[in-house]
Amino acid sequence: MTGAQKRSIRQGLISGAIVIYLGLVGMLVAFDARAIVTGILNFATVLIAITYGGFAYLSGNRGKHGAPAQPALIAGTITGAVAGATVGVFTLVVNFLTETLGWNVRNMFTSINNALLEFFTFGQSPVVGALLMVMFGLVAGLVSGSLHLMSTTNRKVVVMGLTASVFGALGAPLFKVMLDGLNIPNRWLFERDGLTLIGAITLFVVFAAARMGSLRVGGPRQALLKVPGTTEKNLRWVITALALFGIAILPWIVNDFVSDVLGFVGLYILLGLGLNIVVGFAGLLDLGYVAFYAVGAYSVALLTARSSILVGGAVTSPAVAAYTNFWVAIPITIVIAVLIGVAIGAPVLRLRGDYLAIVTLGFGEIIRTLVLSDWLKSTFGGPQGLTEVTSAPFFGLNTRDPQILYYLIYAFAGFALFISYRLKTSRVGRAWAAMREDEDIAEGMGVSVIKYKLLAFATGAAVGSLGGAFFAAKLSVANPGSFTLLVSINVLAVVVLGGIGSIPGVVVGSLVLVGLPELLREFGEFRLHIYGAILIAIMILKPEGLIPDKRRALELHQSDHQPEKSVLSAAATEGVQ
Amino acid sequence: MTTSSSTASRYRLFLERFPVRKFVLILLAIVIAYGAAAGSIATLQLGRFSSEVWINLFISGVARGSVYAIIALGYTLVYGILFIINFAHGEVFMAGAFTAYFVAVGLDSAGMLASSPIISIALLFLVSSVVSMTVAILLERIAYRPLRGAPRLVPLITAIGASLFLQYTFRGFYGANARAYPTIPAIQGTWNILGYDFQKVHVISILGAVALWLVLYWIVERTRVGRAMRAVGEDREIAALMGVDVDRTIVFTFAVGGALAGAAGILYVFLFNQVHFFMGFFPGIKAFTAAVLGGIGSITGAALGGLILGILETVGPNLFLDGAGVPSPNQLIPIVAFGILVLVLIFLPGGFLGAPEDKRA
Numbered sequence: 001m002t003g004a005q006k007r008s009i010r011q012g013l014i015s016g017a018i019v020i021y022l023g024l025v026g027m028l029v030a031f032d033a034r035a036i037v038t039g040i041l042n043f044a045t046v047l048i049a050i051t052y053g054g055f056a057y058l059s060g061n062r063g064k065h066g067a068p069a070q071p072a073l074i075a076g077t078i079t080g081a082v083a084g085a086t087v088g089v090f091t092l093v094v095n096f097l098t099e100t101l102g103w104n105v106r107n108m109f110t111s112i113n114n115a116l117l118e119f120f121t122f123g124q125s126p127v128v129g130a131l132l133m134v135m136f137g138l139v140a141g142l143v144s145g146s147l148h149l150m151s152t153t154n155r156k157v158v159v160m161g162l163t164a165s166v167f168g169a170l171g172a173p174l175f176k177v178m179l180d181g182l183n184i185p186n187r188w189l190f191e192r193d194g195l196t197l198i199g200a201i202t203l204f205v206v207f208a209a210a211r212m213g214s215l216r217v218g219g220p221r222q223a224l225l226k227v228p229g230t231t232e233k234n235l236r237w238v239i240t241a242l243a244l245f246g247i248a249i250l251p252w253i254v255n256d257f258v259s260d261v262l263g264f265v266g267l268y269i270l271l272g273l274g275l276n277i278v279v280g281f282a283g284l285l286d287l288g289y290v291a292f293y294a295v296g297a298y299s300v301a302l303l304t305a306r307s308s309i310l311v312g313g314a315v316t317s318p319a320v321a322a323y324t325n326f327w328v329a330i331p332i333t334i335v336i337a338v339l340i341g342v343a344i345g346a347p348v349l350r351l352r353g354d355y356l357a358i359v360t361l362g363f364g365e366i367i368r369t370l371v372l373s374d375w376l377k378s379t380f381g382g383p384q385g386l387t388e389v390t391s392a393p394f395f396g397l398n399t400r401d402p403q404i405l406y407y408l409i410y411a412f413a414g415f416a417l418f419i420s421y422r423l424k425t426s427r428v429g430r431a432w433a434a435m436r437e438d439e440d441i442a443e444g445m446g447v448s449v450i451k452y453k454l455l456a457f458a459t460g461a462a463v464g465s466l467g468g469a470f471f472a473a474k475l476s477v478a479n480p481g482s483f484t485l486l487v488s489i490n491v492l493a494v495v496v497l498g499g500i501g502s503i504p505g506v507v508v509g510s511l512v513l514v515g516l517p518e519l520l521r522e523f524g525e526f527r528l529h530i531y532g533a534i535l536i537a538i539m540i541l542k543p544e545g546l547i548p549d550k551r552r553a554l555e556l557h558q559s560d561h562q563p564e565k566s567v568l569s570a571a572a573t574e575g576v577q
Numbered sequence: 578m579t580t581s582s583s584t585a586s587r588y589r590l591f592l593e594r595f596p597v598r599k600f601v602l603i604l605l606a607i608v609i610a611y612g613a614a615a616g617s618i619a620t621l622q623l624g625r626f627s628s629e630v631w632i633n634l635f636i637s638g639v640a641r642g643s644v645y646a647i648i649a650l651g652y653t654l655v656y657g658i659l660f661i662i663n664f665a666h667g668e669v670f671m672a673g674a675f676t677a678y679f680v681a682v683g684l685d686s687a688g689m690l691a692s693s694p695i696i697s698i699a700l701l702f703l704v705s706s707v708v709s710m711t712v713a714i715l716l717e718r719i720a721y722r723p724l725r726g727a728p729r730l731v732p733l734i735t736a737i738g739a740s741l742f743l744q745y746t747f748r749g750f751y752g753a754n755a756r757a758y759p760t761i762p763a764i765q766g767t768w769n770i771l772g773y774d775f776q777k778v779h780v781i782s783i784l785g786a787v788a789l790w791l792v793l794y795w796i797v798e799r800t801r802v803g804r805a806m807r808a809v810g811e812d813r814e815i816a817a818l819m820g821v822d823v824d825r826t827i828v829f830t831f832a833v834g835g836a837l838a839g840a841a842g843i844l845y846v847f848l849f850n851q852v853h854f855f856m857g858f859f860p861g862i863k864a865f866t867a868a869v870l871g872g873i874g875s876i877t878g879a880a881l882g883g884l885i886l887g888i889l890e891t892v893g894p895n896l897f898l899d900g901a902g903v904p905s906p907n908q909l910i911p912i913v914a915f916g917i918l919v920l921v922l923i924f925l926p927g928g929f930l931g932a933p934e935d936k937r938a
Contacts, residue, residue, distance in 0.1 A: 535738025
């Protein structure tokens with residue numbers, strides 16, 4: 001057997017194992033309920049086809065020395081068939097264990113149920129099902145292997161069309177609501193939660209054609225610049241204006257639920273921008289960012305709430321209560337957050353990066369434990385928290401209404417966006433960049449490292465506390481359950497996915513990681529699972545994120561010049577991963 | 578002009594001679610020491626707990642601390658060789674204990690737990706260690722190896738992702754419910770040693786941890802692969818030039834750390850009787866605290882740090898806070914661990930037995 005064949009087989013085994021894994025954690029059964037083309041194709045089937053096909057495509061890649069190791073079609077077919085066979089063997093083994101030996105595998109693996117087995121065997125008997133699975137893998141491998149035979153342009157066009165159809169279908173519930181809101185007939189396009197067959201074909205053709213057109217003129221930007229009278233500058237203005245207009249009308253074309261989700265996205269944009277200042281600009285990994293979110297929420301609650309607390313069987317009001325207005329509370333909250341940020345930051349800023357991360361995590365947990373304790377219950381209300389936080393009064397409008405609150409949140413998010421941009425290119429931003437690239441050299445050049453680190457902490461704290469303030473005003477409660485470590489990690493995931501240090505990245509990260517899972521119920525359950533996978537995958541494959549910040553991207557790729565990494569990238573192209 | 582600059586420089590001189598930060602830290606130390614002392618005296622004067630209770634708290638602290646110590650070894654080993662914080666180590670620990678639960682249930686329904694406890698316990702340790710080891714090796718291969726030589730924060734972010742990913746993987750595998758381990762009759766009850774009744778599980782956990790620690794010490798200090806580990810930790814390139822297979826040594830380090838975590842998982846289950854997909858997170862962070870407390874990179878330090886942390890956790894809140902009139906002091910246990918972590922890193926960044934932080938690469 002040649003090395004290339006071994007590689008194809010290995011890729012097949014890996015992709016088969018991934019599919020089994022997806023089944024074992026329950027994703028496949030959950031995603032089987034989500035239609036891509038209603039009545040014909042479900043997302044779970046697409047997912048395993050993508051897994052098989054993706055690895056089959058990789059195994060058809062050229063070998064280490066640039067020469068085609070073996071015909072791409074054969075490589076793809078081998079990989080796909082091996083992958084299918086792996087899954088087939090798995091179903092046979094499960095069947096043997098349950099039917100012949102009488103073990104109840106389900107007692108251990110809760111996700112191995114009839115639905116999963118039915119999915120893996122296409123509803124046939126185990127042996128027939130296993131054979132069908134091999135066929136399925138073989139076809140998926142053959143098809144994706146054949147992508148190698150196309151020209152690069154054609155391949156890009158086909159992949160674009162397929163991607164558009166899948167994402168169009170996944171976003172169907174949202175798009176449908178939007179089209180309904182705009183009174184555009186869409187019954188021909190969407191059916192229940194998926195696309196119609198005609199819809200899928202239409203999306204494929206439209207996006208493939210658009211991609212083809214834009215490739216021909218060298219990208220969408222170039223295409224727009226070809227229109228007479230457009231220059232770089234006014235194009236940017238038009239795009240900004242369109243984006244603002246889109247954001248402004250969005251709540252009115254979607255329903256309350258989607259507005260609510262968008263409000264959450266806005267909160268995460270705020271939090272993400274705050275953390276981006278700390279992690280992205282100053283290069284300090286803060287894993288206790290939720291502390292500032294909590295500080296914001298609890299400060300606003302203490303300053304405005306009319307809550308009652310049960311202490312020792314008697315109902316009292318909190319030990320500290322001011323009963324002020326939301327807008328009076330906001331500046332006070334920011335001051336408190338800045339003070340706490342400095343107080344947390346000052347003693348630990350001399351620590352090296354990874355220690356700093358764990359210590360901030362510790363501070364976050366300390367704050368949560370204190371708020372939760374009986375000891376401080378008379379102030380913070382213990383596990384139940386503080387209730388009846390007043391909403392933000394705004395010209396007599398009901399700001400609990402998600403469509404109104406949306407504007408408030410996005411106004412503040414826009415403000416934070418503006419501040420971020422201004423800070424980044426300012427003297428402060430340059431000092432941060434210098435510090436993050438090499439602390440010692442920055443100090444030698446006269447940058448007061450401690451001062452700028454504290455400034456980063458304080459700014460991040462202020463922005464994060466704003467997020468917390470709106471969170472409390474939105475839900476009218478502040479309770480410890482909302483301020484777990486997971487929030488810190490979610491915000492970190494938002495920043496990392498978009499690109500560490502990248503401001504538009506935060507917006508995109510929030511939309512993808514916060515918006516999508518809320519809208520796609522089936523994903524919601526696996527949200528944290530997927531976050532974890534994203535954090536790993538991004539750091540390994542594209543550490544600069546989806547929308548890279550140029551300077552940061554350079555820093556993150558510095559290590560590429562080191563020998564170890566080059567060994568690794570050789571391994572990666574060889575497909576060992 | 579000259580006067581203003583000279584006042585500025587005088588001010589700077591003053592700062593250098595009397596650094597504000599140092600004063601604040603000393604003040605902080607005095608306040609904490611005073612608080613702890615005053616609280617302890619008040620508690621002891623109240624006399625709510627008998628000496629028997631204190632001894633029991635102490636022993637359960639030692640037992641808990643020895644589990645932390647064994648988990649901490651995993652952090653210390655990996656840190657000593659790769660200089661990364663394997664944040665997902667707590668999940669490696671969880672994986673073994675959670676998987677072994679199903680073996681325990683199987684043994685229980687076959688009546689083996691009652692009839693041949695030694696074999697069943699050995700089997701539990703074996704399964705748990707093997708599973709944890711496998712997870713640790715996969716973790717290294719998938720999440721850490723591709724990132725060697727990347728900026729320091731990058732593997733830490735991956736580790737956080739891996740931690741989350743592993744938690745939810747096992748949640749998907751085995752379900753979201755907490756599950757109670759079947760009881761092993763042979764290790765229930767107490768032994769009377771020197772006139773005091775000690776819970777058997779405490780004694781077994783402590784002895785088990787000591788045995789595991791000795792095995793590890795022997796591996797690192799006396800075997801060929803242990804020497805390779807120390808060499809790679811010292812200088813990876815030179816070690817490679819001297820003929821050490823660096824990749825293999827790193828995998829071995831993860832494997833040993835994982836196996837220890839799996840064994841610690843069973844000891845933990847003896848003490849706490851419950852498994853859950855999130856069970857690894859806090860013990861993981863506490864073990865990290867223990868490793869830092871003892872001096873990360875030091876094997877003896879991990880044991881020392883674990884014991885101190887365990888004892889402070891069980892004895893501390895009752896001793897320091899009860900007398901100060903804090904209601905339900907045991908709610909504040911997490912603050913003990915994190916508070917110690919923060920204080921150690923501020924006052925003694927190298928831990929008790931480690932090199933001072935600045936000296937490290």
